[in-house]
Amino acid sequence: MTIIIPELQVYEPPKAATSNKGPTLRSRLLGAIIPVVACLYVGLVILTPALSVIVQAFAKGVEPFLENLSSPDLLSAVKMTLLTAAIAVPANTVFGLAAATAIARKKFRGKALLLSIIDLPFSISPVVVGLMLVLLYSPSHGVFANVINSLGWKIIFSWPGIVMATIIVTFPFMAREVIPLLEEEGWEQEEAAKTLGANDWQVFWKVTLPSVRWAALYGLILTTARALGEFGAVSVVSGNIIGETQTLPLFVEDAYKQYQTELAFGAATVLGGVALVSLLLKLLVENLLEHDKKLHQAKTEG
Amino acid sequence: MPPAWLRPGTRPPFKLPSWPWRITWLYLGLVLFLPLGAITLRAAGVGPAGFWELATTPEAIATYKLSFGLALLASLINGVFGLVIAWALVRSSFPGQRFLDSLIDLPFALPTAVAGLALSAVYSSENGWLGEPLHRLFGIKVAFSAYGVGVAMVFISLPFVVRTVEPVLRSLEKEQEEASWCLGASSAQTFFRVVLPQLMPAMLGGIAQGFSRAVGEYGSVVMISSNIPFVDLITPTLIIQKLEEYDIDGATVIGSVMLLFALFSLLVINLIQVWGQRYQATSSAVG
Numbered sequence A: 001m002t003i004i005i006p007e008l009q010v011y012e013p014p015k016a017a018t019s020n021k022g023p024t025l026r027s028r029l030l031g032a033i034i035p036v037v038a039c040l041y042v043g044l045v046i047l048t049p050a051l052s053v054i055v056q057a058f059a060k061g062v063e064p065f066l067e068n069l070s071s072p073d074l075l076s077a078v079k080m081t082l083l084t085a086a087i088a089v090p091a092n093t094v095f096g097l098a099a100a101t102a103i104a105r106k107k108f109r110g111k112a113l114l115l116s117i118i119d120l121p122f123s124i125s126p127v128v129v130g131l132m133l134v135l136l137y138s139p140s141h142g143v144f145a146n147v148i149n150s151l152g153w154k155i156i157f158s159w160p161g162i163v164m165a166t167i168i169v170t171f172p173f174m175a176r177e178v179i180p181l182l183e184e185e186g187w188e189q190e191e192a193a194k195t196l197g198a199n200d201w202q203v204f205w206k207v208t209l210p211s212v213r214w215a216a217l218y219g220l221i222l223t224t225a226r227a228l229g230e231f232g233a234v235s236v237v238s239g240n241i242i243g244e245t246q247t248l249p250l251f252v253e254d255a256y257k258q259y260q261t262e263l264a265f266g267a268a269t270v271l272g273g274v275a276l277v278s279l280l281l282k283l284l285v286e287n288l289l290e291h292d293k294k295l296h297q298a299k300t301e302g
Numbered sequence B: 001m002p003p004a005w006l007r008p009g010t011r012p013p014f015k016l017p018s019w020p021w022r023i024t025w026l027y028l029g030l031v032l033f034l035p036l037g038a039i040t041l042r043a044a045g046v047g048p049a050g051f052w053e054l055a056t057t058p059e060a061i062a063t064y065k066l067s068f069g070l071a072l073l074a075s076l077i078n079g080v081f082g083l084v085i086a087w088a089l090v091r092s093s094f095p096g097q098r099f100l101d102s103l104i105d106l107p108f109a110l111p112t113a114v115a116g117l118a119l120s121a122v123y124s125s126e127n128g129w130l131g132e133p134l135h136r137l138f139g140i141k142v143a144f145s146a147y148g149v150g151v152a153m154v155f156i157s158l159p160f161v162v163r164t165v166e167p168v169l170r171s172l173e174k175e176q177e178e179a180s181w182c183l184g185a186s187s188a189q190t191f192f193r194v195v196l197p198q199l200m201p202a203m204l205g206g207i208a209q210g211f212s213r214a215v216g217e218y219g220s221v222v223m224i225s226s227n228i229p230f231v232d233l234i235t236p237t238l239i240i241q242k243l244e245e246y247d248i249d250g251a252t253v254i255g256s257v258m259l260l261f262a263l264f265s266l267l268v269i270n271l272i273q274v275w276g277q278r279y280q281a282t283s284s285a286v287g
Helices: A021-057 A062-069 A072-103 A111-123 A126-137 A145-151 A159-170 A172-185 A188-195 A200-211 A213-229 A232-238 A248-257 A261-301 B019-046 B048-055 B058-091 B097-104 B112-122 B131-138 B146-171 B174-182 B187-216 B219-224 B235-244 B248-286
Strands: none
Touching (some): A021 B146, A062 A261, A072 A159, A072 A213, A072 A248, A111 B187, A126 B187, A126 B248, A188 A200, A213 B112, A248 B112, A248 B219, A261 B112, B058 B187, B112 B219
8 A cells, every 4th residue: 555645835934034035045045055165175175186096097098007006016015905904804893793792782880981992993093003002012112022022923014013903993893883773673582582592692693693784794894994994003013014014005105105106096096996895885785774774663663 | 797798609600791791801902902001001101200201392292283283273174164065965955966975985985095195196286286276376385285284184084074964954853944034033043043053062073073083194194294393294293203213202102192182082072972962852852
């Protein structure tokens, strides 16, 4: 059955309030100006720089662009970046889901504080994150210097440091996306599963996770995008050894500093492309999330 | 008679926290508390007098002025334009609105090194699309100067106010504005007395978030700045320079100052949120 909703009548204020034509004309003009100003500002601040990267990368055509991309240093930077993300993203996914299931449905003293603590990496400067890792693991002046030297490990100026820096900077995303959803959904389904004899693991895997899948996917996209692009924290701990500990964002800066402008823009286009893909995926998942919410509402109301 | 918890049999058996809790605390400990402990330990080792001295060297103070001043300016500019953009997204419809909407998120999604590269290319005073005309017409050198630092901060803090104001603006009831018109208020009066007060918590929250982000930003700023002390050197870059000179104490102290600022701004942002929720609650209770 279809429900026909009568079209809403737009309420017009009585003539007395707007008797003189001045304000209406002015507000109409204002209504036209606001989108124009918004577009101009965003075009100037965001679109122009973004376009310039693409134009510069392809300034000499497609072939030199592809040639730049096959430079061995760039390829090794890509490898390093992918390795970092391959460790940091799964680790943060496990943490994010665990933290969300632990925190979301409980009421306890200090819950707001704990949530703020999880948010902390968003407000700490990435450089300070890198500095903290140096103070902890540097072989010459770190807190754990003795332990690390006796074990013969290398953390700072090596990949473990890069991975740790990336993990710290990206770990809040997942928990932040999943917690509000779990808070909204409530306990009933899990309790039902438990009374039916499911163990904790089964409850998580078959009930909790499916109910937050789109939020988790959303968090995963944000985590991955940031992990691939992190610069500040990584640059402090990486030592920027070309072909070894250089990630793709560090490669962009280094190539630019060395006046290898085309190489820099080529690598930047790759990273920019990843950012665009992540934006598109985000839009898609946002739509799915909305769809699920509406479905959920319809279920609870019907 | 001993208190209840000491009597045998009445004391609840000690229960290990559940697995999610164990993972959460272990992870937070390793990834957050341990590094925070390291910087606190090192900063404490410097001593209060030494801390104050290292935190207030003329070089450091010059970077605070630049970092905090320009970040404040950038976030205020974006406060005004963020409101305009949010208004355009919510209250009007025009071709390309959806495109504008997704462009807003680009500074969040774009790696900061790419943003820095893009900005220093566009604002280069030799051949930049915007930098060359600015240099030729007004004699302003944007890239590799403090102007460039400001431009980078405007870029990275743009989305915050738009994204905080947008949902509040969407939830405003049009009836209030109509009531205000009916009672004879002009559109300016309606805007400043009815609409703006309700948007204020969201706007301030967005400005505070953008400010905090701009103060801590490194990647995009370092590429567009020439990083000369007292000219266009920002605080995060100073920390890196200190580290490179093996001045670990200096880096630690300035890092601690930034860390304290981060904690403070987190507190302020949370307070603004609480204030905003109270505002929402009372206004919906009255309405």
